Amino acid sequence: MSGSINSATSSAVGSAASSASRFSGDLDTFLKLLTTQLQNQDPTSPMDADKLTEQLVQFSTVEQQINTNSTLQQLLALQQASQLGEAAALVGRRVAVETDRLPLQSGLAEVNLPAAGTSTIARIEIRDASGILVRSSDVTLGTGASTWQWDGTNSRGVQQPDGTYRVTVSGRTPDGVPEIMGFTVNGLVTGAVRDQGVVTLRMGGLNVGYDALRNLSGGI
Numbered sequence: 001m002s003g004s005i006n007s008a009t010s011s012a013v014g015s016a017a018s019s020a021s022r023f024s025g026d027l028d029t030f031l032k033l034l035t036t037q038l039q040n041q042d043p044t045s046p047m048d049a050d051k052l053t054e055q056l057v058q059f060s061t062v063e064q065q066i067n068t069n070s071t072l073q074q075l076l077a078l079q080q081a082s083q084l085g086e087a088a089a090l091v092g093r094r095v096a097v098e099t100d101r102l103p104l105q106s107g108l109a110e111v112n113l114p115a116a117g118t119s120t121i122a123r124i125e126i127r128d129a130s131g132i133l134v135r136s137s138d139v140t141l142g143t144g145a146s147t148w149q150w151d152g153t154n155s156r157g158v159q160q161p162d163g164t165y166r167v168t169v170s171g172r173t174p175d176g177v178p179e180i181m182g183f184t185v186n187g188l189v190t191g192a193v194r195d196q197g198v199v200t201l202r203m204g205g206l207n208v209g210y211d212a213l214r215n216l217s218g219g220i
Contacts, residue, residue: 087189093189095189095217096186097208100166100168102165103187104152104160105204107152108152109186111169111184112147113141113148114182115143118173121139121141123169123171123178124138126166129166131166135153169183188204
């Protein structure tokens with residue numbers, strides 16, 4: 001984990017240093033050309049002072065922007081490193097996340113459902129990576145939140161491999177009218193990943209961002 005943290009910080013700092021280095025080289029070249037031009041300018045037609053000042057201000061502005069970007073990149077790298085450290089404490093714990101992906105781990109998956117409202121029944125549909133319906137179930141909602149467990153078998157009772165499945169949940173009123181229903185899924189955190197500047201939690205074959213985290217011990 002520490003290797004990943006150091007790599008994240010070094011990558012951002014290296015990028016900022018590279019930009020600063022390129023700017024420094026461009027500024028040196030500009031100053032050399034400017035000095036040569038001033039030394040060899042026509043005394044009867046000297047360089048416009050306003051244009052010279054404008055160019056110097058532009059270079060100064062770019063330099064300030066690069067310095068600001070460098071600072072922001074370093075802060076971002078440190079924040080991501082901190083998130084990786086926090087993620088380490090979650091490894092081995094079950095969490096609830098808001099996503100339409102369902103992780104099947106060791107033959108078990110869980111969907112957290114809300115209490116009954118205008119909808120008294122929740123229809124759960126699980127599909128594989130090809131979009132084929134694997135399992136569906138109509139669950140009667142109670143007065144409190146509940147958790148529906150999937151044992152990993154399809155509609156014919158055949159055990160499906162561990163992995164990530166797509167899940168949809170829709171409510172049904174007593175009259176059978178479909179409604180949108182919020183839900184979360186439970187899973188075991190097995191690691192953390194930093195990819196393209198974003199830290200995500202790994203739950204078997206499923207990666208989710210911190211913004212999807214809803215509960216550290218399951219439940220909606």
